[in-house]
Amino acid sequence: MTGRIREDVIVAIRERLPLDQVVSDYVALRPAGAGRLKGLCPFHDEKTPSFNVNAALGFYKCFGCSASGDAITFVRELEHLSFTEAVEVLARKAGVEVTYEQGSAAPRQQGSQRQRLLDAHRDAAAYYVAQLHESPEAEIGRAFLRERGFDETAWSHFGVGYAPTGWEGLTTHLRAKGFTNEEMLAGGLASQGQRGTPYDRFRGRLVWPIRDMKGDVIGFGARRLREDDTGPKYLNTPETPLYKKSQVLYGVDLAKNDIATRYKAVVVEGYTDVMACHLAGETTAVATCGTAFGPEHVQVLRRLLMDQDEFRGRVVFTFDGDDAGQKAALKAFDDDQRFVTQLFVAVQPDGLDPCELRQQRGDLAVRDLIASHVPLAEFAIRSALARFDLEIPEGRVSALAAAAPVVATLKDWSLRDEYARRLAGWLGMDEQAVLARVRGGAAPQSESGERARRRPAAPARPDPRDPGLIVEREVMKLAVQRPVMLGPEFDALDTVVFTAPAYAAVRAGVAKAGGTATAVGGNEWVTRVRDAVETDAVRDLVTELAVEPLQTVDEEDQRYASSLVARLEEMALTRQIQELKGRLQRLNPVDQAIEYNRAFGELIVLEQRKKALRERGVGAI
């Protein structure tokens, strides 16, 4: 398998390729003062520029749609690439050679081996296409396609081909093109024969080229056509340096633009279903290749749906309503549920898959099927109900017993309560009774739904203009952008000085990254802090703090930094003094004289410290 890209490659890219140079390929940038650049955001529609680039630190942030990140994120999200692909693209631009971590004895070969394998696949795909069109023995394949309503234009659009029955058709062809046995074996195009000679992996089958997002062929899916073929109905490329079945989606090269612009992806089961959907006008359809739809496929679709903090699109699965489909739907509850509200199910009428549906009832029927989608949660609950006779009380009671645990598995409490209410409606039962049943099954006895809902959420993004937080924000900007100016003074700050949980979280990240006392700053420091924080939201905030200009003309001004810290401490002290004054008012100076005097003494000390800080804080905002 392809190893991880070596860290020094990424460092070399960062050194040689300034972010503004990468962004300028897509966005016109204008100077915005203090080393910052501004442009129209490529991630959302806007008329006035809110896309900010801090070229020195190598991070960008859009204050319109809150897209943020570094050069790699930028290329990934704009080009819909994986991390590795994005690094490879940037490396090419920077003139840096890509090397991989665990890439065998000769890791330097890895990059070029990938290209060799891609070339072999391109030639193989062309060979299969020519066979389908010309070879007499391919008639069985041509008939198969025509019977399913696919004409020659469709074959060409999808690059469908035919693998001849002989053992060495492709291997001979590729050898003549200069490919070695090792390359054919590594790419999964050939299998190892008994005497060491490789032979064609796919024989006597229709083959669909499987492409990556950029449109390069990385593998094949092959369908059995003949009675005497004892192999599986579908045979796919094995795991290779190019082909990772947990990530590949058939049709993604054709669908990616429409998925991104329509915020929708349709997941079907087979190659012919993808073809049928696209030909019927549902051009966002993709299929997994010989494996169930899994978390890595979700990642691929999320990248296409261009979400930043939230998953904006809809993913519609088509199921034939059988057990397998229901199991897949139910499994989604066990997996990461962050996206459960974006998952939908379209149940095929009469168990017809999209290919059959198009053959029998035409394009419109396919589009109707997709349009009929219901939320995955609803599908799962209704599937649980379907086994019972809801006309009789015993049936309804049993159905509640079966469906309540399904509703209870929903991790989002408000969504869960909503579905409990709907379940009550479907069963014709009392809402409160169903709610109680669902909640009872979901939470441990000590924890009521109310309490659970009040659990602290991830820190919210503070408003950058909140006047009460402006000093906290400015100090955190310094800590991220110019840690040297703060030095040990920042590390020594009491945690209570940060009142916004999000800033406190960034501060914790700064400490975890080693603190400002020893930090030198620059891109490496920002990256370290980003890696040290707990959540994606806080990570985005770090980027935001790195990009936003400081509120001072002279960014090297040491006095500005120390006056800000003094001001921050003074504000914390003011809060403490107010608390203490409140306590004094509640105390009785006569009956509680000892406590009163102690608090009064404390107050005087605090007032004196505050006065000293106030003098140091002159010049701060």
Ligand SMILES: [Zn+2]
């Ligand atoms: Zn934007």
